[in-house]
Amino acid sequence: MYQITEWCHHFIREQVRPGSFCIDATMGNGGDTELLCRLAGPEGRVLAFDIQKSALSRTEKRLRDAGVPDNFRLILDSHSHMTQYADAGTIDCIVFNLGYLPGGDHRLATKPASTLRALEQSLPLLKKGGMVSLCIYSGGDTGFEERDAVLAWLKELDPRKYLVVLSSYYNRPNNPPIPVIIQKL
Secondary structure, eight states, X not given: OOOHHHHHHHHHHHHOOTTOEEEESSOTTXXXXXXXXXXXXXXXXXXXXXXXXXXXXXXXXHHHXXXXXXXXXXXXXXXXXXXXXXXXXXXXEEEEEOSBOTTSOTTSBOOHHHHXXXXXXXXXXXXXXXXXXXXXXXXXXXXXXXXXXXXXXXXXXXXXTEEEEEOOOTTOOSOOOEXXXXXXX
16 A cells, blocks of 8 residues: 555655755654655755654664664754754755654654644745645544644645645545645745
């Protein structure tokens, strides 16, 4: 079955080039961090955020085992603080996977308030032409409050400044994830 991360990775591969500066706003187990590190290459930089020490440990091991360039910084902090680590207009790509850490405690999940703060902060960080990849997961474990808040926020973005493309798994049951791409014009 084609996963949401594979769909988003297609667009990330089109966006990120050697030398890019990227952010993985929700590190999790490091899959997106690894991809960003490979694509940005030795000349690039990747910041990856998570609030769980286990995510940092798993991701660090994954990156070392994978032999990616030493172009990353793993940060034990909320994605809602990313502007403390990067300047406006410097980022090529920011990746969000909302919900909980796969294999982790389902009670520790992204929350609407901090996610909206992080998304609001992400847009000024982007270079012109920069992109946000956003995977919105909802359902029994994570609820629908975050999904609904993010979708309402996306709808209000200025269409002269941002292109928002929202896709759906139209024929999948049980609240499938929603992939979104935001391009800064």
